[in-house]
Amino acid sequence: MSAGTIRLGTPQGRWLLTAMILGSGMAFLDGSVVGLALPAMNADLDAGAAGVQWIVNAYTLTLAALILVGGSLGDRLGRRKVFVTGVVWFAASSLLCALAPTVEVLITARGLQGIGAALLTPGSLSIISASFAPQDRGPAIGAWSGLAGVTTAIGPLVGGWLVDTTGWRGIFWINLPLAVIVVWIAVRHVPETTGDQGKIDYGGAGLTALSLAALTYGLVEKSWTWGLTGAVLMVVFVIHQRLTPHALVPLSLFTDRVFTAANICTFAIYGALGAALFLLVQQLQYVSGFSPLVAGLATVPLTITMVLFASKAGALGSRVGPRWPMTLGPLIAAAGLLLMLRIGADASFWTDVLPASAVFGAGITILVAPLTTAVLAAAPVTQTGVASGINNAVARTASLLAVAAVPPIAGISGRDFADPAVFDPGFRTGMLICAGMLAIASAFAAALIHGPKVSPAAVQTD
Structure with missing residues (x-):
């Protein structure tokens, strides 16, 4: 069955929706569950206040900087391909998080997780919009939103239970079997679709990442030099967006x-x-x-x-x-x-x-x-x-x-x-x-x- 004709009540429609809910759910859950595990991570890895902040911010930094690029890559290279790549990337970095021996390794792995989330998150909704028949798109998006909300609601409970029973590393191990299921369903039941083939503003993406990284480092470490550098790079980003014909923003x-x-x-x-x-x-x-x-x-x-x-x-x-x-x-x-x-x-x-x-x-x-x-x-x-x-x-x-x-x-x-x-x-x-x-x-x-x-x-x- 081709894209744009899938009906919600068919087996393929249900499989597709399941893959999108589970895939985006991994990224949604990670943001809320990690906060619960911060005290345990601090006790185990001696992270300190700045380390705890970076465990959260490394993920948010790469996700915020690259989420617009992730959507553009899906439109250009194929939404299913980029979505599956994001899920695999997210799972591999989750494995690195689970095995992290030091807070520095954990922070690095969390940054890599954010890249995976930036690839898979925009794709889930665009795949639904591009794959379902017009009369089923609204109900499919509603079902995705509602079930994603339920997933997010139980996330803190599951995460808290995992931290209590298995330790903080358990919140990352659980992503591995979920990723295997999502990739299997996506390869078998999700059609490939593409969108706008325009150029991607990689320069804007790079400036976004550098400016946010410098600003964040300056705030966490109380460094005026880094903070000012981030502000200057943000101004350069705005100028770049004015001049480039393929602006990210x-x-x-x-x-x-x-x-x-x-x-x-x-x-x-x-x-x-x-x-x-x-x-x-x-x-x-x-x-x-x-x-x-x-x-x-x-x-x-x-x-x-x-x-x-x-x-x-x-x-x-x-x-x-x-x-x-x-x-x-x-x-x-x-x-x-x-x-x-x-x-x-x-x-x-x-x-x-x-x-x-x-x-x-x-x-x-x-x-x-x-x-x-x-x-x-x-x-x-x-x-x-x-x-x-x-x-x-x-x-x-x-x-x-x-x-x-x-x-x-x-x-x-x-x-x-x-x-x-x-x-x-x-x-x-x-x-x-x-x-x-x-x-x-x-x-x-x-x-x-x-x-x-x-x-x-x-x-x-x-």
Whole structure:
């Protein structure tokens, strides 16, 4: 059966959807599960505060820098080929993570994992869009989104259980059999498709990677020299995008006020989300004394709320426009972070952790779909795919830089960072910083996100 004609209810349709869910699920899970294992990794490898940050940031850095290139390579070389390559790459680097004898090797392997994720993540959704018959694309994407959400919801539970029972290396070993299954299904049941054959902006990709690496290193290591180098390289990247005929990031999109404002909001919101979750799961273990499994439970309300109510929030945003959900959602999420200030040495999971997490999750759920809607509605119909990719890269870059910057600003640094006397006050300062970032996002949305509801064309293209 050829691409573009596969029906969702057929065996090939179900196999294809299974491969895409499992493949993208590996990358989604890795981001959330590793946070739970950081205390165990620190204890085993003597990572220190900077090492712990790099275990997270090495993955996010390569993923953020290369995710746009990954999508372009799939369009040019074949989406199935690049997707399978990404899965194999991800599995091989997961093996290296599992065997890492030192924190330096683990950080290197995590960077390689990010490259694999950048190859496979964009491909999963584009393969679904290109392979299914037009009448089945919407339901297939909905099924992919819902089941990926369920996978993400159980991830912290599985990850916490693995860390508790097998140690932190178990969260990487589990990727190997999953990858074998995904590759087998993809080779047998997923047709090859291609898209735009235009040139790929490798220069832009290289400048992105170098600038983000320098900025991140400067923030983590408190080096003005590296930070300034990263900023200069970012300026060079912008100039390069203006001059090259095959820009990785078409700057013309940013002439639209709403598109620019929505991406500023994205940067503030996802920066706060990344830093807050990074600090929360460690606070629960270092200060409150919870196990990795219980710490993982703290993130479940966020995911469950997203799975159950994201579509309803999207429908609301389509009716009333994105401005008010994007204004109120960050304020509600900020209230959840302020409630987390109650989480300390004698915290109760049921009265301190769970209510705060639920409020935070409610705020994020209210804003996410309208935020995506605002980005797509502000872009020309022919560029909604590029606009979505840029917004995704902005979100991941924000998380990368926030995880690098917020802990040292909050006073969490040095070899004794895991001491509750050091981590607890740093956690509280960090939560206040993240709440402030959400308040800034709310202010930008209220001031700049105007205009009509999402255009029908944008919805159909997405």
